[in-house]
Amino acid sequence: MAGWLLAACLSPAGMAGPTAAREVDDSYTIGQRFAQYQDKYPGIAWPAVTWQEGQSVLFDRPYKTADGRDLHIDVFRPAKPGKQGIVMVHGGAWRAGDKSHFYALAGLLAQRGYTVFLPEFRLSPEAAYPAGMIDIGDALAWARNHAASFGIDPRRIAIGGASSGGQMAALLAYAGPSGRFGPGDERTAAALIDLDGVLDFTTPQALSFENAAGEASPAARWLGGSYGNAAVRWRDASAAAHVGPASPPTLIVSSGIPRFTEGKNAVIAALERHAIAHRFHAFANAPHDFWLFEPWLPQVANEIDGFLSTLPAPREGASR
Template sequence: MPRPSMTAWLLAAAAAIVPVSSPAREVDDSYTIGQRFEGYRDRYQGIAWPAVTWSGGQSVLFDRPYKNTGSRDLHLDVFRPAPGVAGGAKRQGVVLVHGGAWRAGNKSHFYALANLLAQRGYTVFLPEFRLSPEARYPAGMIDIGDALAWARAHAAEFGLDPGRIAVGGASSGGQMASLLAYAGPSGLFGAGRERRANALVDLDGVLDFTTAQALAFENAAGDASPAGTWLGGSYEHAAARWREASAASHVGAGMPPTLIVSSGIARFTEGRDKVVAALERHGVPHRTFAFTNAPHDFWLFEPWLPQVAEQIDTFLSSLPASKDSPK
């Protein structure tokens, strides 16, 4: 009887010890940091890859599961500050939602920024979530809401105040973070109290899908546009959903303190004026900052990246204790 090949033996052994895998799913890998750098290097003088330097005592927990969708686990990475970080480790956490036009991107895109924030004393949570090729709106919103709820529930484990967990994001992730921050407490994406952030950080994320300027870009390809694909149809076919998915549709007295950092390219922060007016009307702390001559993905590259960390740190450090904080 012939002996089985080494390949056949290894496959049989793997089948015996590895559980059945999750169903295959479509993955869009069109949005990468390298692809963006190549597109920008001749347009923005001084652009450079960030140098990620670790400080002694820092730690990172990779791929901790925070929920199961019914077909697979979703994971998050946790960047923790060193115990002896200058100024002391803060009790403030930040959940950061990556960009990629709701269809691509990866939590690893925030590693450089998460590292800088951890060195300033913050604990940073980077969740994966279902993108539009796998599941359309509101699946991804429910996922990031669950990630925020997970961070709040595990706050004591990380030495955090559960009432001081902010949510932020960049580009489409900024849009999602803004929507969660403003609509999450209403229960739109799950139990409201667990989805209450003490602050919002929006990095070039659209705040209102329904303005003429936003529609000119986000709805240009109709049902096939990235936003149309995520929302299940063009604005003409799903207007109510486009309005619901606009953070500016949920402004009110419960808005958290808000930081909006812009590349200076107006289309990416459409709705900002309406949101800022509401924040001022309700006396909610807020700050806006705009770069000049910066790429849309400014948070990925030097020289803008450290300035983003500085803006976030300055803003979050200025906030009073949340009313959700333990007395």
Template sequence: MAATHPVDDSYTIARRFDGYRQEYPGISWPAVAPRTGQIIAFDLAYKSIGDRDLHIDVFAPPPQRRRNQGLLLVHGGAWRSGSKAHFYALANLLSQRGYTVLLPEYRLAPEAPYPAGMEDIRDALAWAQDHAATYHLTADHIAVGGASSGGQMAALLAYRGTPDRDPQPNALIDLDGVLDATSPLALQYENAAGPESPLARWLGGSFEQMPARWREASAALHVGPGAPPTLIVSSGTPRFTAGREHVLSVLQRNGIKNRVYTYARAPHDFWLFQPFLSVAVDQIDTFLRAIDADQAERTRK
């Protein structure tokens, strides 16, 4: 019998959609409509912890559209909720652009606190690199990305990873993820309820109780000359910009490709709904194509 684990299902697409319909006229719930030749594999086991398996979904493009670029996407949900299924619409559209998209399940706060989830997504990226040839990829052409809390986790993996020990992504895609939880702006929200704040529950205590761990979990405090090219797609909500300016300054100082796209007006979880979803797909596609062109140019030299 498979292991059971606690689940917080408070974050749902339907609940968010109902809350946004009046505020964003024209908002719609996208359908997931695969095209001929796409292959979607669900619930592949990538890691076992005792009798608990963690799974990954893979959206592979039609052969004629295939690009040599993968993208591991970490779902959001305030570190305690959410599902890899929340990325199905985004993964499907990116797959139709030629990308192989991988969506990992990972342990959330009700099951296991930090750093368990970080260990899981690290292992998911390692699994993707180990299985790159299966999906017509090369291990050094897999990016990591995420949305909201998943964006925070993806950035931490990309910026804090140790090159001789951790799998290295070739790009970071941050969709409204907080980059510095220790900044005054972030603390207004992420530490508002002290030990009961979602981030505090994931990290094991409030900022006042565990300042070193909050710094450890803030990607902006670890960004350096080895950081990957970075795309930030922002809803424009100030809360989710914490740490961005510092990250951009470090990237620019070190000549690392970076881009920020900010919606004129969009909900925080813009990746779930149209017309915002298609804009995010365009931004990700354009950025990854630019990285591919840069890598090709370096190879020619």
């Protein structure tokens, strides 16, 4: 359900004072999804999150100010940095969700040597497209600009996400270098990881779901109107429309439910046409939110590690 959050800030005198209330949709939670899935998927279980000696987490580092409030990023650090970085964008139908939903996956990736950045960003109840895209672009830029302090190469930071976050990550990966969400050189990702995120809003299959409720659909609320009233924006926000010769290597992991990766065939065809490394993996019988639960969670971490580990290191002098 949606609610209102009254945030606090420091007044000039240093005293805490209220800012304007903002709407928060808390309808999407891990507990709610587990209850929905436990009778449908035998063997589903809460992940057992363990800690590896030397791991660390930096919580709630402010990375930008937007609409009068700070946006924060969590950084999961491996015991021995030196591998790649990954910025992961949470899901929640562009209107809900939280960066904490990726804590279990970020922990597993950190144990495999990755530095993982989990940004907060503005959701549709607070600000419509492209505000959230600008935010995650700024989060990627922040990660690149701070890479040295985390012991990673700024040219080796991937962008990834799940569900609506996967859609956003794909759009940033393919369209971000053009500069439409901020300076393109800072918004260039080394790779894309899309976990069940739609890649083309405009296919008949995608429209039958994403546009079914018209102006009330989550996509319409985010994009500022239904497809009938904002078709240009729906096309522009479709990652498949932006694949080109400079697009990054791409991993798409699917629940096996086709609607959530609509557009993947066009994306894969374009990547093959431009000889760009890519991999598609589909689970046989998994819930949409497979990255949240056992037994799929560690398999997702293995898929990500397995793909990123195959990518060559950037050439000396390369700016990407």
